[in-house]
Amino acid sequence: MTYVTAMIAFLQGVPWIDLILSLQWLFLGYFICINTAYLTLNYISVFSIVGYMRDHRADYLPTNLASYQPPVSILIPAYNEEGSIVSSVHSLLGLEYPEFEIVVINDGSTDNTLGEVIAAFGMVEFPEAYRRRIETMPVKKIYASSRYPRVRLIDKDNGGKADTLNAGINCARYPLFCSIDADCILQPDSLGRVVRPFLEDPTMVAVGGVVRVLNGCAVRNGLLEKVELPQNYLARFQLVEYLRAFLFGRLGWSPLNALLIISGAFGVFKKERVIAIGGYRSKTVGEDMDLVVRLHRNLRQEKRPYRISFVPDPICWTEVPTDLKSLKAQRMRWQRGLAESLAPNVGALFDRRGGAVSWLALPFMFTFELLGPVIEVLGYAIIIPLWLLGLIPLQSFLVFLFLSIGLGVLLSTNALFLEELSFQMYPRLGQQVKLFGIAILENFGYRQITSVWRFKAVLYWLFSFSKKSRWGEIARDGSWQRYSGPPEADAPGRPDVPTVP
């Protein structure tokens, strides 16, 4: 005890301790800025979602004539997805949309992904005159389904997710393409809803939709049957996180035409615009964000009127990791992807002609999303020892902890509020109370551990620059698939009838 007291006395006498103590003010200032920014985004989202729900709560106009809905190529990049790929394709075959094709791209999987798709859909080798408009790893074979004319399969050498998507774009026949992760399922009307902005605005180049947590839900015949909260706590924390990320993280930026992220799990793009900028960049693990940032920059440089938008109602359901190892790998990959997408765009910061992208979205991403975890972890690393050493009074420490956790809970509760204003996927009182409980609990451990992983990812990125796009390998729980089975061939609404591609 004497030693500790002596050390504290010594530290208090060190001249630079004042400098370290003054860091707490830096953390405080940053903390005020980040929360103000998030709350502002939150309130912009409230206005957007109220406007959106007002316009789209009912079908006021007769349904669009099918011939006016542009055909869409759905691209499913797959690497070691033998467990989920067949269910996903079955889910997509059930989409209520007049004309679309499904292109599965097998990126040299080491499991039986290729065999599963070939067997499930009766794929046969097809002598496709493949056009290499974007350079990719060699394509080995192209297959077409002998049972479902909409389905094709590309088998190529391993090259990462971006490379796989580029091969899919080369093969896509339609003017719009929709990228979907192999572990996702869509609702039957999701494609129609995500394409709608392209019909309403000719300058639209990309649209993203909401991604939600599939764990805990029941899926039958490739279609979502029942929405439930996940049993696993890690998945529950992510559910609240996804609500925050999509319902105000993205919806807040969309009205400003400054949306920088369209999730690789579910987004629709104008194919020619993407080809014009060289497709996805394969030297990044955050190929989805990188593409959107480059689209913004390119279109602004060319002074073309354009919009990149986010719509909250086309819903894509995805399975989230339920073990810490997979979650850590995913979060580190995302943070690295963020860093890799932002780094080449430093020049776009505060560009005179860059609009909200250069003046708001990019600075926000740099300051709060990229550096946020660094500041947060440094904050823990400095403030906690200072408090333990008695250099910061307990009262100050606890007051700021109280405020920090309170703001975290408020932001999550606001996301629940946005959910209530919009789709009410979790309508029961019990579900709402549980979600609120999760919104509180996630601030005790979960938030901190994800910040530490993201902090590590930033360090890894800083010290090992050239990494090419890789696949995130996640252990799948797969419980949602227990009801899955092949779709009934003659089920109403299944567009499995032969069509000329």
Added chain:
Amino acid sequence: MPALRVLAVQMVVDSTGFHVDIPSGSDSTIVFAFWAGVAVAAMTFITLAVIIIMRQVMLRRERIHARAVAFWKAIIIATPADGVGKIPPLRNRDMTGFLEVWNEVHEPLRGSTTPHLARVACEVGLEERLYNRLSDGRFHTRLVAIIAMGHVQNAASFGRIEKFMDDPNPIVSLCVARALMQIDPGQAISMFVPRIARRSDWSPGSIATILNEAGADRVTRELSEATLQANVDMAPRLIRFLASVSPESAAPIIRNILLTSLDGRLISTCLQVMSNPEDLACVRPLLVHPRWHVRMQAAVTLGRLGVPGDEQFLVSILSDKQWWVRYRAAQALMKLGFVNTDGMHRILKSQTDEYARDIIKHVLAEEAMIKHVVAAEATAAA
């Protein structure tokens, strides 16, 4: 005197009892942070309470609405044979449910009504109520009323809603356009067509539906004139609508554009919608147009409308430098009724260009696949 510090609040139990000390005094930052935290916590619980209350209110509204819909559906869809006696009074809170049923029932009637529906409208005082709802600030209420006015088709409603046709919200303006076209198509078409050219936020599918509902004879003249006067940016949009409502009226305009226009996008659109085989003479020269999408659309058109002899034109572009032109040319050859699979194989043998051979093989394989699927489905159906 036992004291316990929880957060920054000091709870003290002494001889005078239990009391709580909150931060105060010299460190104003701590005091501010503490009260900010309290405010945030209060906001959180208020938000939670709002969520729960909203849900309960919404559930109650949904119950009332469902009851109103079920109640009025039984009355509105009843026939004289069902012996409907006196129509009950329509309560204000049931009005939205009533109008939704009303609109749903009228949708398939396409502008006509029945004596029973007319009686219901009269007894509930529908028109006056609809006018009242036009001034309601709520979006859904207003729109449902506008749609109902279109179905009622009372000429007096025209003047009341025409001002909303320029509403910046595309859903409101399109609903008003549709209602006006239902009430008086002759008068409304002259207002609607110029706006089609101006409003790029109007969904093409909805515009086409409104024009088709009005009928070719009512919209063709205005639409043709507008197309002829439109600039190259607007003409493709208008020609598409004209061709979908009246292909005969569109034919001379399309011919004129194909012969005179230099705009690739406009020519492509005309090729996509043309349906008159007599105009093929204007199409064949376009197979060598400098814009690849014009060549591609010309190939598609020849595949759709071509006559014997056109295959040689299509064969000539099988080695085009653009993949899509080659692909569509090969598909077009396959679609020509007089070039069967054997004919395609003969063309394949005669080709020396590698790209032309690849694309023919591709299309032949596609065709074989389609035939296989159709045969399998036929077998399954049998």
